[in-house]
Amino acid sequence: MSALVVQDLGVAYGSVQAVRGIDISVERGGLVALLGPNGAGKSSTLRALMGWARGASGRVAFDGEDILGWPPERIVRRGMTMVPEGRRVFADLTVDENLVVATVGRRDRATIAADRDQVFALFPVLYERRGQKAGSLSGGEQQQLALARALLSAARLLLLDEPSLGLAPKVVDTIFERIVDLKRRGLTLLLVEQNVDRALDIADHAYVLANGAIVMSGPAAELRRSAGLAQAYLGLERESAA
Amino acid sequence: MTIELLLQQVLNALSLGGTYALLALGLAIVFSMMGLINFAHGEIMSGAGYGLWFVILVGLPFGLGIVAAVVTGLAIAVAMEKIAFRPVRSASPAALLLTSFAVSGIMQVLFQNLISPKGRPVAVPDVLTGSWTLGTLHVGTIQALSIIVTLALLAGLTVFFRRTRMGIAMRAAASDFDVARLMGIRANAVIAAAFGVSGVLAGAAATFWVAQRGSVDPLMGFLPVLKAFIAVIVGGLGRLEGAVAGGFLLGFIEIGLRAFLPDDLVAYREALTLALVILILVLRPRGLMGRARESVR
Ligand SMILES: Nc1ncnc2c1ncn2[C@@H]1O[C@H](COP(=O)(O)OP(=O)(O)O)[C@@H](O)[C@H]1O
Ligand SMILES: [Mg+2]
Numbered sequence: 001m002s003a004l005v006v007q008d009l010g011v012a013y014g015s016v017q018a019v020r021g022i023d024i025s026v027e028r029g030g031l032v033a034l035l036g037p038n039g040a041g042k043s044s045t046l047r048a049l050m051g052w053a054r055g056a057s058g059r060v061a062f063d064g065e066d067i068l069g070w071p072p073e074r075i076v077r078r079g080m081t082m083v084p085e086g087r088r089v090f091a092d093l094t095v096d097e098n099l100v101v102a103t104v105g106r107r108d109r110a111t112i113a114a115d116r117d118q119v120f121a122l123f124p125v126l127y128e129r130r131g132q133k134a135g136s137l138s139g140g141e142q143q144q145l146a147l148a149r150a151l152l153s154a155a156r157l158l159l160l161d162e163p164s165l166g167l168a169p170k171v172v173d174t175i176f177e178r179i180v181d182l183k184r185r186g187l188t189l190l191l192v193e194q195n196v197d198r199a200l201d202i203a204d205h206a207y208v209l210a211n212g213a214i215v216m217s218g219p220a221a222e223l224r225r226s227a228g229l230a231q232a233y234l235g236l237e238r239e240s241a242a
Numbered sequence: 243m244t245i246e247l248l249l250q251q252v253l254n255a256l257s258l259g260g261t262y263a264l265l266a267l268g269l270a271i272v273f274s275m276m277g278l279i280n281f282a283h284g285e286i287m288s289g290a291g292y293g294l295w296f297v298i299l300v301g302l303p304f305g306l307g308i309v310a311a312v313v314t315g316l317a318i319a320v321a322m323e324k325i326a327f328r329p330v331r332s333a334s335p336a337a338l339l340l341t342s343f344a345v346s347g348i349m350q351v352l353f354q355n356l357i358s359p360k361g362r363p364v365a366v367p368d369v370l371t372g373s374w375t376l377g378t379l380h381v382g383t384i385q386a387l388s389i390i391v392t393l394a395l396l397a398g399l400t401v402f403f404r405r406t407r408m409g410i411a412m413r414a415a416a417s418d419f420d421v422a423r424l425m426g427i428r429a430n431a432v433i434a435a436a437f438g439v440s441g442v443l444a445g446a447a448a449t450f451w452v453a454q455r456g457s458v459d460p461l462m463g464f465l466p467v468l469k470a471f472i473a474v475i476v477g478g479l480g481r482l483e484g485a486v487a488g489g490f491l492l493g494f495i496e497i498g499l500r501a502f503l504p505d506d507l508v509a510y511r512e513a514l515t516l517a518l519v520i521l522i523l524v525l526r527p528r529g530l531m532g533r534a535r536e537s538v539r
Contacts, residue, residue: 052420076426088421090414101414104407105426153426 003028003157003188004049004080005061011044011212012055018044020212021058024190026157026205031179031189033199033220036209042192043085045209046159049190050082051075062157077105081153085161085192087146091135095126095145098134102149112152119148122181140171147178157188164195176202200224246378251501257385257450259493260392263486264447265470266477267399268440270485274416275436277335279471281342282322284463285349286441290315290448291458292357295364304367311452312445319441323434331433353460361459364452388450395446396486399439403482408435469496476519478532487530492519 004026011019019041026032034042048056051072060068062080075081090098099119103112120127123144129137134145143163150158163179164172172195180202183189193199200206200220208216208223216223265283272280293314297307326345330337366384373382403409415422415432423429444463451466452458469492470485477488495518499511507514526532 050424052424071429072420072423073426073428076424081424081426084421084424088418090417090421092417093410093414097410097413100407100410101422101425101427104411149425 001028002026002061003030003063004190005059006045006049007059007061009045009048009056009058009060011041011048011053012057013044014055018212019048022207022209022212022214024207024214026188026190028188029183029186030204031183031191031202033203033206034190034192034209035194035196035199035206038194040209041212042209043161044212046082046161046190046192049159050080052082073105076153076155079155080157080159081150081155082159083146083150083161083163085165087139087142089134089137089142089145089149091133093134094131095134095137096130098145098149099126099130099152102152103154106154108154115152115154119152122151122178123148138171140167140174143167143171143175144178147175147182151182151187155187157190158182160189160191162192162194164193164198172198197224244378247501249379251497253381253385253389254501255494255497256490257388257493258497259490260389261447261450261466261489262469262473262492263489264392264395264443265467266473266485266489267396267482268443269467269470269474270477270480270482271412271416271436272440273474274480274482275412275419275433276327276331276338278327278338278342279474280440281339281467282326282345282349283440283444283470284467285346285353286315286318286322286444287448287451287463287467288353288458288460289318289349290441290445291364291452291462292353292362293445294449294452295362295458298364304370307364308449311449312442315441315443315445315448316438317441319437319444320434323437327437328430328433331429350460357460359460361457363457366453366456370453384450384453388453391446391450395443408432412436472516472519476522476529478529481529481531484529484531491530495519 002025004024006022006024008021008023009019010017010021022045024032024034034045036042044053047053049060051070056068058068059066062075062078065078067075067078090101093101099116106112125141126145126148129141134142137145147163160179163175167175176198179189179191191199191203200223203220206217206220206223207214265287269280269283272278290311294307294311297310298304322345326341327338330341370383373380374386403413411422411427412432412435414425415427419429422432447466451462470489473488473492474485476491477484477486492515495515496511499514500508503511523529
């Protein structure tokens with residue numbers, strides 16, 4: 001059954017139509033990649049799903065419930081959250097405090113301590129740095145903190161906006177390993193990436209977005225094999241660069 | 243100048259500066275959360291003063307009056323947020339500012355018409371108007387209490403912001419409001435909490451102010467909150483520690499000028515205070531504790 005069903009989603013910034021009626025569906029426990037060049041509308045899509053974008057239209061069902069128009073905190077409390085583009089950790093707060101903030105919306109206080117231990121087991125570097133200001137962490141560590149935060153909010157569905165952005169290849173490896181770990185733990189993931197090959201390596205299914213519309217979609221393995229993708233993608237890159 | 247006289251002035255400065263610090267901190271907390279300098283903060287303070295006045299008027303003890311001042315400050319601040327600011331929260335900063343001017347004006351008119359345009363006397367019990375003599379040092383009871391309570395409130399708030407879930411959530415919301423909501427923090431709850439804290443602080447400040455002057459009037463909050471606003475700017479907009487430091491600094495400047503200026507210049511001390519403030523801002527345009535714009539993205 002689908003955890004997330006997006007129908008005819010549009011996002012407009014004033015008269016600029018950034019997303020033009022797209023359909024996406026994410027199976028429960030699945031990992032779906034949303035690919036596309038810069039400016040395609042990937043972040044706008046995720047922001048609209050989380051209640052972060054104003055001019056959103058269409059239908060978004062999360063676990064069968066129509067959530068478009070809900071404030072973000074209500075969506076999070078229902079079990080879906082986002083790791084925003086650029087990580088956006090609370091720089092002046094310590095790692096520990098960042099993790100405390102992530103649990104504010106939870107009702108099951110009793111299980112928080114155990115979850116925190118699990119998160120530290122998954123991200124040992126955060127345990128080492130738990131008393132440090134988040135702003136003093138490296139980019140990769142901040143990305144891990146952003147993932148850990150989302151995990152501690154007890155969400156079942158995570159939207160990840162370019163988690164590899166600006167990270168060294170080795171660090172990207174770590175981040176992608178953690179994303180696979182999250183999938184193994186039963187989380188449902190919608191992953192926005194520019195790093196097409198890596199994203200297709202771990203995704204079950206993928207959509208390619210260009211100029212606010214879906215131009216290609218299918219099982220990740222198929223897209224990886226199809227010569228069409230690289231061409232379509234490069235063509236789009238060139239087009240959007242022009 | 244004797245060391246006693248100097249100590250005396252330090253106490254005066256701590257007392258006055260502490261009151262500015264409480265008001266400035268309230269302004270800064272609300273600003274950190276929604277980018278609004280609440281010009282109606284003075285009316286929260288005046289309203290709290292009327293809470294104190296009313297309790298004394300009906301013959302209840304002064305101690306209850308203090309509780310009433312704090313509770314009134316809290317209630318007015320929370321109601322103000324809910325009624326006036328929540329509906330326009332997503333409007334432009336200019337619209338928010340205009341709303342706060344309107345709220346301020348409306349509340350002044352309400353105080354004038356429902357209570358009195360003139361000052362209302364508040365009888366302060368003898369225990370509070372007295373003073374202790376330590377050697378040659380005279381410490382007013384109200385003054386001493388105001389310093390102790392101010393420091394206790396600042397210490398309490400520090401613990402609140404460092405140790406409690408709500409306090410940490412408020413700091414998170416102050417640093418990145420949108421992402422804080424992604425953590426499940428309710429926008430309405432943290433903003434209401436910010437106004438609530440600012441109201442409690444204004445209530446405490448109102449108590450000291452009224453106890454030292456013995457009366458409440460509709461414009462009572464204007465001058466101290468104007469000073470608090472200056473303190474926020476001097477301390478560095480957006481830094482809570484800066485607002486507190488700015489408040490105390492302003493207290494020291496004011497008392498220092500009052501004490502040490504030659505008699506024929508004392509009349510100009512407000513102007514001189516502002517000149518010093520401008521000098522500080524010329525030297526440190528972001529204020530004492532201000533720093534370059536948030537580097538996080
Ligand atoms: N806040 C905004 N206001 C106006 N236009 C925006 C805003 N955010 C994004 N856009 C525009 O919408 C389009 C899609 O942007 P975005 O969703 O960020 O793309 P992507 O994440 O795929 O790079 C771009 O043309 C961008 O300029
Ligand atoms: Mg983007």
